[in-house]
Amino acid sequence: MPKTPHKALLTLTAAAVVATGCSAMNSGDDGGTVTLSFANSYTTNHPHTRCGIQVVADAVNGRDLGVKIETFPNSQLGNDSTRFTSVRSGDLDMDVQGSSALAASYAPIGVLDMAYVFDGPDHLFTFFDGQHGTRLKTEFAKATGARVLDVWYFGMRHFTANSAIRTPDDLKGLRMRFPDSKIYLENAKAVGATPTAVAFEELYLSLQRKIIDGQENPVPTIAEKSLDEVQTHVNLSGHQTGSQLIVVNDDSWKKLTPEQQKALQKAVSDTRAGNRKCIEEDEAKILAEWKGKGKPTIVEDVDRAAFAAKARAYFNENLDGEQAELYKTIRSTAP
Structure with a gap:
């Protein structure tokens, strides 16, 4: 049945209201307030949420700036690979991303995630705040259309297995899970x-069913995913200074x-x-709890020097x- 002029007018008015509402959401609310979405892939209890994006949001939203930040943890807006595409x-x-994921868009930045390139978080921050870090941020922005506001520490990454891993030779014959990215596979x-x-998402079951023998992650992640239930040894290799870029x-x-x-x-x-x-x-608390229970076994006497020498060679x-140049530059800034 054809619409009467009156019904057509009502339909047009409703459509205009919807369009106006969408426009208001995109351009800001409350008379010009700019709303920014800020996402990550971590649970609400992870430090990068409760001590990260939420702290930023509270600091900005708590002031009369005309800016509102809405946070979206736990991969609500997509996984790591899809979120940066959305940025x-x-x-x-805004997003919290590891450099290995960002390397798909600008290869040199992946060097930040390479094994033993940094000597720890102090070295990471010193490099990032210096002239070489500033140049890296500038080149990244030119290549991607996204700015790096800062770097946050993610924790040292360590090996877990059902045996002690003290030297590179102890890895022989073990099927070790690494994230499926070029940088991490090179680290292996x-x-x-x-x-x-x-x-x-399949890591726990794969370890439980012995499809793989071990994996590597920071201590808080190991605990959060209950990997200590299916691994007998946590080996403090510290083979990667984990970082996340904002x-x-x-x-x-x-x-x-x-x-x-x-x-x-x-x-x-x-x-x-x-x-x-x-x-x-979080790391200190978790390690203390594990030591108190007597499991998993914490292997502290890992020969990090042997691992580092092998990786750097x-x-x-x-x-x-550019990757070789940046790698050498970072190593030249080591304390």
Whole structure:
């Protein structure tokens, strides 16, 4: 039945209201407030949520700046690989990302996740805050259309298995799970491991069913995923200084006034120290609990020097171009 002019007018009016509502959501609410989405892949209890994106949101939202940050933890807006695509397209404003994931868009930045490239979080921060780190951020922005606001510490990554891993030779014959990315698979080769790609969601069952023999992650992640239930040894290899980069879409950044940009930058950077403290306190608490129970076995006498020497020899021989240059630069800044 054809619409009467009156019904057509009502339909048009309703459509206009919907369109106006969508426009208001995109351009900001409360008379011009800019709303920024800020996501990560971690649970609400993880330090990068409770001591990370939520702290930034509280700091910004607690001021009369005309900016509102909405947080989306636990991969609500997609997994690591899809979220940065959303940042580049502008569908997501801000994200917490590992450099190995970002390397798909700008290869040199993946060096930050290479085994033993950093001597710990202090070295990571010193490099990032210096002229070489500034240049890396500038080149990354040119290549991707996204800015790096800062770097947060993720924790040292360690090997777990059903046996002690003290030297590179102890990895022989073990099927070790590494994340399925080019950088992590190179890390496996660098330390002498045989990598097996298993989805993170399938890690517990794969270890339980002995499809794989071991894996590597920071202590808080090992505990959060209950991997200590299916692994007898946690070997403190510290083979990677885990880091996460805080990225923002450049167009979203440019929507902010200079005052708003300064406030957001300060909120992200000021969160770095507290975020690191959360990570380190969680790790210390978990290790103490494990030692108190007597399981899993904590292997502290790992020959990190042997692992580091093997990894650095591998990267010095196999990297080329901008990655080789950045790797050597980072090592030259080691304390």
